[in-house]
Amino acid sequence: MELTATKAGAAKELQRLEKAAGVEVRNCYQCGKCTAGCPVAFAMDYSPRQIMRLLQLGLYDEAVGAHSPWLCASCITCSTRCPKGVNIAGVMETLRIEAKNQGLVPEKAVGLFDDLFLQSVQQNGRVHEMGLILRFNLKSGKWFKDAAFAPKLWRDGKISPRAEKAGREAVARIFARAHSQEGE
Amino acid sequence: MKYAYYPGCSLHATGLEYDLSTRQVAKHLGIELWEIPDWNCCGASAAHNTNHTLAVALPARNLAIAEQEGLDVAVPCAACFNRMRAAQAAARNSEAMRQTINDIIGMDYRASNETCALLDIMVNRVGLETIAEKVVKPLTGLKVAAYYGCLLVRPPEITGFDDPENPQSMDRLVASLGGTPVDWPFKIECCGAGHTTTRPDIASRLLYRIYSGAAAAGADCLVSACPLCFLNLDMRQEQVGREHNASFSLPVFYFTELMGLAFAYAPKDLGINRHFVPVAPLLESKELLRHPVTRREET
Ligand code: SF4
Ligand code: SF4
Numbered sequence: 001m002e003l004t005a006t007k008a009g010a011a012k013e014l015q016r017l018e019k020a021a022g023v024e025v026r027n028c029y030q031c032g033k034c035t036a037g038c039p040v041a042f043a044m045d046y047s048p049r050q051i052m053r054l055l056q057l058g059l060y061d062e063a064v065g066a067h068s069p070w071l072c073a074s075c076i077t078c079s080t081r082c083p084k085g086v087n088i089a090g091v092m093e094t095l096r097i098e099a100k101n102q103g104l105v106p107e108k109a110v111g112l113f114d115d116l117f118l119q120s121v122q123q124n125g126r127v128h129e130m131g132l133i134l135r136f137n138l139k140s141g142k143w144f145k146d147a148a149f150a151p152k153l154w155r156d157g158k159i160s161p162r163a164e165k166a167g168r169e170a171v172a173r174i175f176a177r178a179h180s181q182e183g184e
Numbered sequence: 185m186k187y188a189y190y191p192g193c194s195l196h197a198t199g200l201e202y203d204l205s206t207r208q209v210a211k212h213l214g215i216e217l218w219e220i221p222d223w224n225c226c227g228a229s230a231a232h233n234t235n236h237t238l239a240v241a242l243p244a245r246n247l248a249i250a251e252q253e254g255l256d257v258a259v260p261c262a263a264c265f266n267r268m269r270a271a272q273a274a275a276r277n278s279e280a281m282r283q284t285i286n287d288i289i290g291m292d293y294r295a296s297n298e299t300c301a302l303l304d305i306m307v308n309r310v311g312l313e314t315i316a317e318k319v320v321k322p323l324t325g326l327k328v329a330a331y332y333g334c335l336l337v338r339p340p341e342i343t344g345f346d347d348p349e350n351p352q353s354m355d356r357l358v359a360s361l362g363g364t365p366v367d368w369p370f371k372i373e374c375c376g377a378g379h380t381t382t383r384p385d386i387a388s389r390l391l392y393r394i395y396s397g398a399a400a401a402g403a404d405c406l407v408s409a410c411p412l413c414f415l416n417l418d419m420r421q422e423q424v425g426r427e428h429n430a431s432f433s434l435p436v437f438y439f440t441e442l443m444g445l446a447f448a449y450a451p452k453d454l455g456i457n458r459h460f461v462p463v464a465p466l467l468e469s470k471e472l473l474r475h476p477v478t479r480r481e482e483t
Contacts, residue, residue: 071386121224127225
């Protein structure tokens with residue numbers, strides 16, 4: 001099989017991913033430049049280049065179930081450097097959304113943080129940093145994570161128990177409409 | 185010069201020095217900042233990793249309010265800046281997307297105004313000559329590692345104002361304030377972003393590389409243009425050092441704080457007294473706390 005040949009498996013899912021991420025997976029020629037610059041490749045189960053290879057081979061489920069999209073820090077180094085113009089950061093982001101839609105969250109803490117962050121925005125219109133971190137610690141079971149920093153942050157006026165609220169109705173409407181849009 | 189000002193959530197909380205110093209130096213330079221009334225969160229990474237439409241609609245509402253006032257938008261936070269530029273590009277590149285956004289936000293956003301990083305405004309619109317003219321206490325002898333991180337410069341087709349591999353705007357700004365920018369290899373490496381909370385093991389490794397890189401280049405301090413990078417770099421420095429059997433003492437500044445110091449504002453008025461890594465010893469050793477007596481007598 002040619003290195004850049006694409007297998008037929010999972011054609012429909014692949015098409016959807018290519019459209020959402022704005023890529024053609026066959027464009028990747030497996031040079032590895034994305035992986036070389038990826039700051040978190042060392043912690044991934046599949047490197048960015050390997051994720052592209054999985055997709056080329058039609059192993060879509062493997063890619064969607066991987067830890068890599070959840071460990072991706074959205075630093076965009078890969079897409080910026082890819083000599084073939086493949087938007088790999090977009091692939092990671094799209095895989096993560098797709099995984100979540102399938103109920104797959106291999107990195108629980110990352111998924112929890114995203115959810116709580118958006119809940120905070122949805123409720124207040126702005127994110128309430130202190131509330132977010134407290135809720136995260138409670139729900140992740142790491143109750144005292146970073147607690148040592150709290151007294152100084154408090155003294156410096158950088159954390160507050162009260163959430164700032166703004167534009168709440170407008171934001172609630174945006175959430176409702178955006179969710180029904182993507183559901184279509 | 186008047187801009188719609190979008191501070192973003194962090195600048196009202198853990199990044200409040202950035203807000204404080206931004207307002208001080210803007211006033212000093214005659215830039216009027218009109219805070220977008222009732223602005224909402226840009227959605228950050230959580231939104232774009234969850235729902236593509238939400239990720240452009242949340243920032244677009246703020247941009248639309250500014251557009252109604254006929255104002256370009258000044259964004260200090262690199263992360264907000266990136267999300268807002270992505271929304272602006274989405275609306276400009278596709279009429280269908282613009283319609284979708286407008287249906288969701290219930291406004292008519294035409295993307296006719298420009299969203300700018302505050303750093304871009306200072307360096308390219310105010311200009312370094314104008315800034316240099318205002319310097320009364322040059323940062324002589326201060327060796328600064330300019331840390332750009334990710335979202336200020338990538339992807340370049342979205343951010344659009346500096347080189348993605350070797351950005352220079354903060355280095356040039358530091359030089360125009362009389363300081364010495366150091367050449368170092370980690371200026372665009374990721375700080376770990378939210379992983380300091382979710383996967384601290386990963387973030388620790390990334391932060392360690394940045395600290396050691398800056399120290400090896402002989403820097404006295406780091407300068408940042410992002411409240412999230414700043415918090416990671418400043419608050420976690422001691423902890424990350426400990427985890428790697430090392431010890432770092434690299435004060436971290438917002439670029440607006442360095443500007444304020446060079447304009448002879450007291451550290452307290454810029455919020456510099458609220459950092460985790462102590463700043464006073466460095467400023468004292470470089471004699472940056474002394475008042476510019478001669479200048480005072482002149483006026
Ligand atoms: S840098 Fe681009 S072409 Fe090279 S392996 Fe990565 S995605 Fe493929
Ligand atoms: S965007 Fe994600 S996959 Fe790409 S280099 Fe950054 S962390 Fe790695």
